[in-house]
Amino acid sequence: QTDNVDLELTHIHNDYRNRTASHGVIPLMPNPSNRFTGRTEVIAKLKRYFSNADDSAQKRKFFLLHGMGGIGKTQICLKCVEEMFDCFSSVFWIDASSVGTMTQGLKGICNLPAAQSSGLDGSHESALHWIGSLKENYIMV
Numbered sequence: 001q002t003d004n005v006d007l008e009l010t011h012i013h014n015d016y017r018n019r020t021a022s023h024g025v026i027p028l029m030p031n032p033s034n035r036f037t038g039r040t041e042v043i044a045k046l047k048r049y050f051s052n053a054d055d056s057a058q059k060r061k062f063f064l065l066h067g068m069g070g071i072g073k074t075q076i077c078l079k080c081v082e083e084m085f086d087c088f089s090s091v092f093w094i095d096a097s098s099v100g101t102m103t104q105g106l107k108g109i110c111n112l113p114a115a116q117s118s119g120l121d122g123s124h125e126s127a128l129h130w131i132g133s134l135k136e137n138y139i140m141v
Helices: 040-051 073-087 099-109 124-133
Strands: 002-004 062-064 090-092 138-140
Touching (some): 040 062, 099 124
Parallel strands (some): 090 138
């Protein structure tokens, strides 16, 4: 099931409080704006959706945020991740503005220490396979 609300994608980090970039390949997740207010209903809906204890832990969940540029999609995602950072072992923030940026971002995931220890070949396919095999809760924006 996919819910529609709004989504723009861009970078990666492992811990919201201690954001890191990997070898300069993966940019840091942007900081939420301290001027962002409102959208509490959408953020609450996202939080309920991703923290629903009735769902199987193995069930992959999708949520599509969409809308015109500049209406706050990125800030909604940032605020939701900020408020839920303790629910996820990893946050993967991928720039999906083009096939090239998505491919580059996924290849960058291969540089993460945990991914490297799994013997990835550096391709975006191997990164997706590795992410799909994770047993911990993670979120990809």
